[in-house]
Amino acid sequence: MNRTAAQVHGWLLLLPTAVLLAAFTHYPAGATLWHSFFSTPKPNRPAVFSGLDNYRAMAEDPVFWQSLANNLWFALGTIPVSIALALLMAIWINGRLRGRAFLRLAFFTPTVLPMIAVANIWLFFYTPQYGLLEQLTGLFGLPNHNWLGSNETALGCLIVVTVWKEAGFFMIFYLAALQAVSPNLYEAARIEGAGPWTIFRRITFPLLMPTTLFVLVNAVINSFRLVDHIVVMTRGGPDNATSLLLYYIYDVGFKFWDSAYAAALTMVLLVILGATAVLQFGFLEKRIHYR
Amino acid sequence: MTRTLETAGAWLLAVLWILPLAYALWAAFHPAEFSARFVLTAPLTFANFETAWNAAPFARYFLNTIMLVTLILAAQLVLCTLAAYAFARYEFPGRDIAFALVLVQLMVMPDVLIVENYRTMSQLGILDSTLAIGLPYMASAFGVFLLRQTFKSVPKELDDAARVEGAGPLQVLWKVYVPLAKPVYIAYALVSVSYHWNNFLWPIIVTNTVNSRPLTVGLQVFASTDQGIDWSIICAATLMTSAPLLVAFLLFQRQFVQSFMRAGIR
Numbered sequence: 001m002n003r004t005a006a007q008v009h010g011w012l013l014l015l016p017t018a019v020l021l022a023a024f025t026h027y028p029a030g031a032t033l034w035h036s037f038f039s040t041p042k043p044n045r046p047a048v049f050s051g052l053d054n055y056r057a058m059a060e061d062p063v064f065w066q067s068l069a070n071n072l073w074f075a076l077g078t079i080p081v082s083i084a085l086a087l088l089m090a091i092w093i094n095g096r097l098r099g100r101a102f103l104r105l106a107f108f109t110p111t112v113l114p115m116i117a118v119a120n121i122w123l124f125f126y127t128p129q130y131g132l133l134e135q136l137t138g139l140f141g142l143p144n145h146n147w148l149g150s151n152e153t154a155l156g157c158l159i160v161v162t163v164w165k166e167a168g169f170f171m172i173f174y175l176a177a178l179q180a181v182s183p184n185l186y187e188a189a190r191i192e193g194a195g196p197w198t199i200f201r202r203i204t205f206p207l208l209m210p211t212t213l214f215v216l217v218n219a220v221i222n223s224f225r226l227v228d229h230i231v232v233m234t235r236g237g238p239d240n241a242t243s244l245l246l247y248y249i250y251d252v253g254f255k256f257w258d259s260a261y262a263a264a265l266t267m268v269l270l271v272i273l274g275a276t277a278v279l280q281f282g283f284l285e286k287r288i289h290y291r
Numbered sequence: 292m293t294r295t296l297e298t299a300g301a302w303l304l305a306v307l308w309i310l311p312l313a314y315a316l317w318a319a320f321h322p323a324e325f326s327a328r329f330v331l332t333a334p335l336t337f338a339n340f341e342t343a344w345n346a347a348p349f350a351r352y353f354l355n356t357i358m359l360v361t362l363i364l365a366a367q368l369v370l371c372t373l374a375a376y377a378f379a380r381y382e383f384p385g386r387d388i389a390f391a392l393v394l395v396q397l398m399v400m401p402d403v404l405i406v407e408n409y410r411t412m413s414q415l416g417i418l419d420s421t422l423a424i425g426l427p428y429m430a431s432a433f434g435v436f437l438l439r440q441t442f443k444s445v446p447k448e449l450d451d452a453a454r455v456e457g458a459g460p461l462q463v464l465w466k467v468y469v470p471l472a473k474p475v476y477i478a479y480a481l482v483s484v485s486y487h488w489n490n491f492l493w494p495i496i497v498t499n500t501v502n503s504r505p506l507t508v509g510l511q512v513f514a515s516t517d518q519g520i521d522w523s524i525i526c527a528a529t530l531m532t533s534a535p536l537l538v539a540f541l542l543f544q545r546q547f548v549q550s551f552m553r554a555g556i557r
Contacts, residue, residue: 009460010381014389017374020430025396026406035407087306092301097294099302105306105541108548109312112540114489116507117529121315124326124522132314164308169551193303197292198319225402228491232384232511242300246492253406254496262406269403277398 005130021181029270034262047260054264066240067248070155073245077159078166081221083215085167087208090174107168114163122161122258123148126233148234151241158242161229166222170215177211178204218278224272245269310483318526326522336407339527343513346524348501350529352509359421359494360487364480371479374430375438376464377471380450393432401427405496412497422498423473424505428487480552486538506532 036054041047045205058064062156093100125132126147133147135289147153181204189199227247236243236251243251246269253262295548318326319340325333340467343349377383378390380502401408412423445468453463469476491507504512510532530537540547 003333006381007383010377010383010386013373013377013381013460017370017393017435020370020426021396021432022394023411024401024408024430025404026392028404028411029395029399031407031410032404069532071506083310086307089301089304095297097298097301099298101544103301103305104548105544106309109309109537111538112485112536112547113312113533114491114507114536115344115512116489116511117533118311120510120529121311122525124314124318126312159438164311168308170553173549175548221398221400225400228507230492231495232514237319246465247292249403250492250496252408257411259406266406268402270399273403276326 005104008114029209032263032266032270033162036258036267038260039256040260050260054261057261058264058268063243063248064238066246067243068238071224071244073155074159074162075220077156078162079216079219079225081159082163082166082170083212083219085163086170086215087212089167089171089173090178091204092176093171094178107171109168110165111169111172113165115226115228116232118165119161119229122157122229123233126157149238151238154234154238154242158229158233161233162223162226166219170219172213173211175209177208181207213280217276221273224269315526315530318523319530321522321523322524323464326526327382332361340522340531343524343528347509347528349506349509349528349536352504352532355421355503355509356488356505356507359424362421363425363428363487364483366425366485367431367434368447368476368480370462371434371438372469374435376460376468377441378435379442379445386493389438396432397436401491405493409496410494419498419500419503421503424494424503425487427493431483434483437475437479441475442468446469451481460481475553478544478553481547481550485536526549 035047036053037049038047039050039053061079084109089103093107097103128134128146128149129144131147134144137145145153147157185203186199187209189203194202224245227244227250230242230244230247231250234242235248245265249262249265252258252265317329320335320337321333322336324337346373374393378386378393408420408427412426415423417423417426447466450463452495453467458466489507491511494505495508495511498508501509510528513528
């Protein structure tokens with residue numbers, strides 16, 4: 001086969017994917033930026049160029065700042081806990097504990113269930129008065145508390161659901177990595193007289209660094225991408241206490257139909273995701289040794 | 292001693308983890324008055340499932356979801372195979388840039404581009420259709436990446452041998468590469484199906500009638516408006532919508548876990 005033919009074939013093979021990606025990933029990302037400099041078109045008034053107006057409005061929008069802050073707290077609340085739990089689960093399942101099959105089943109099941117479905121179940125856990133949590137705290141004589149209805153606890157409740165849903169998914173990656181660690185290393189460490197904690201700190205954890213990075217990036221993306229449970233459980237309330245960035249975009253774009261402002265908000269999300277990518281490829285990957 | 296403690300800890304966490312599902316099963320299979328009262332003598336019943344099934348067009352939702360995941364998976368398998376083959380085995384100008392542009396989708400997923408993609412679907416005039424839900428996901432950076440890695444590990448000699456025998460590029464792909472990548476295809480298919488069976492935000496945005504709504508959106512409409520708050524019936528509907536995946540998972544647990552593992556290693 002000659003060179004030109006190979007080049008043409010290569011592009012032809014790529015073409016369908018390239019067209020769809022351009023239409024539904026690259027074009028919308030660019031269009032988001034473009035439209036964020038215009039006003040929202042109305043039936044009797046087409047969109048006009050408005051410069052940085054949308055961004056100025058954003059800077060003065062308390063709901064935007066709250067959603068951003070909520071999202072950061074949400075990320076801080078979900079990421080470390082779900083990663084730590086995932087690692088713990090993987091080590092337990094990889095070790096020779098009794099009933100490993102059941103453990104794996106229990107930890108992994110939330111991953112295959114739709115978020116929308118489990119959110120409905122969790123909703124009942126948190127229901128005031130006759131919900132399960134209320135019954136439980138009632139047994140201990142604690143006063144009634146509206147878990148999803150109060151500013152202090154609503155976001156925490158969503159964090160719990162998210163950790164529960166994600167930990168088992170991340171566990172899988174740790175499990176795969178743990179099974180690839182050579183038993184000789186542990187053998188050698190034990191001969192040297194290292195205890196279980198030293199072995200974890202000096203062998204297991206460093207060897208799992210690439211996995212931790214992979215899981216971390218996924219966890220960060222998920223914390224900005226996953227809002228299904230908010231639609232079911234709180235709709236961003238009470239008083240926007242559980243409004244995350246993407247949920248606010250959804251609200252602005254599809255309840256208030258303010259597409260230009262939603263585009264400006266989306267830009268913030270894109271910048272955050274872009275920064276994550278830069279951090280991953282430019283910084284973290286260089287500092288971690290690969291197998 | 293530590294071992295016993297560890298086992299106890301693991302079991303405690305596992306029980307905690309399975310509790311929500313166990314509760315849903317309890318509520319769904321018992322009459323409403325027992326939805327928050329746990330007595331072992333409570334009578335079992337299928338009535339909640341019957342009520343839920345008849346209260347909303349779940350049959351149609353099931354059909355919509357099955358069509359949706361089939362459409363997306365079929366398109367993904369074909370497109371990703373072709374693109375991965377190009378990246379793994381062809382030299383062409385702009386290949387590395389093109390690959391980087393494909394990988395952009397790993398970070399900027401269709402899930403966050405809802406506003407502009409909605410505009411596009413509306414301009415194409417295909418709002419409220421299975422096609423509109425599926426289109427943004429058909430080209431998958433994740434699938435291209437996964438298959439490219441796999442194709443690269445296929446010995447070049449097999450490729451050359453097939454070409455010497457006169458096979459064209461697509462024949463080589465179909466006869467040599469695809470069969471060797473079968474486990475990866477299974478892994479990818481499982482991940483894709485469970486992702487799109489469960490997907491919610493984009494479908495709720497582009498659909499607004501029973502004709503195209505997938506199960507997740509149907510469940511949400513059902514639980515928030517049609518039903519008030521009868522937990523037993525909501526739990527029954529919840530289990531019903533998750534049942535196919537859940538049953539498949541319980542039957543093929545090992546394959547599921549291994550597939551997710553395989554899909555995660557890069």
